[in-house]
Amino acid sequence: QSVLTQPPSASGLPGQRVAISCSGSSSNIGPNFVYWYQQLPGMAPKLLIYKNNQRPSGVPDRFSGSKSGTSASLAISGLRSEDEAVYYCAVWDDSLSGPRVFGGGTHLTVL
């Protein structure tokens, strides 16, 4: 069981906006950077958002990240069929012996 809580699933129609939440605590999201990864079926994860709200080059501006207190959120606007994937949040946790923890992942379905 992960210390970061994500909804197991989310869905939306093409063109809609969806948001995926990541809930943590004062030992992880509170003081540290949040990262988001997209994993397409059969592929390795890909960095989507780094340091809370920064987009790597090549990631469309339809993807955005935010953080407030001990929670973070990934928003996807103008939903497209190719966005159907599993999305993971990740953050350093100061209370654990290991520095990187992942959320359980959210499977996004484009209806």
Added chain:
Amino acid sequence: EVQLVESGGVVIQPGGSLRLTCAASGFTFKDYTVHWVRQAPGKGLEWVSLFSWDGVTTYYADSVKDRFTISRDNSKNSLYLQMNSLRTEDTAIYYCVKEDTPKVDYYGMDVWGQGTTVTVSS
């Protein structure tokens, strides 16, 4: 182009040992902390271990502590994971991943390899 290429994954019996290798290219390897992350079949991502850029710090997930050993050879731009006393629950795809920021221990990971599959089964 930044690349990480893992190798060494096999089918192995419980209790066996295995060493995974990650070959890095396209960046200054010695300046970056590098990680191993795994994914069991049909499951989410699990961070396994890291080796800091300055060679000072290694960390392990509790699930592999005292069984796995991470190492690196900057002269060969390579990262390794020695896996001993393997269990069926270690069955997973193992990914090599680099930190996104040079000369820091851990902020977050950016580039992932394609993964190598380890299957522990009798």
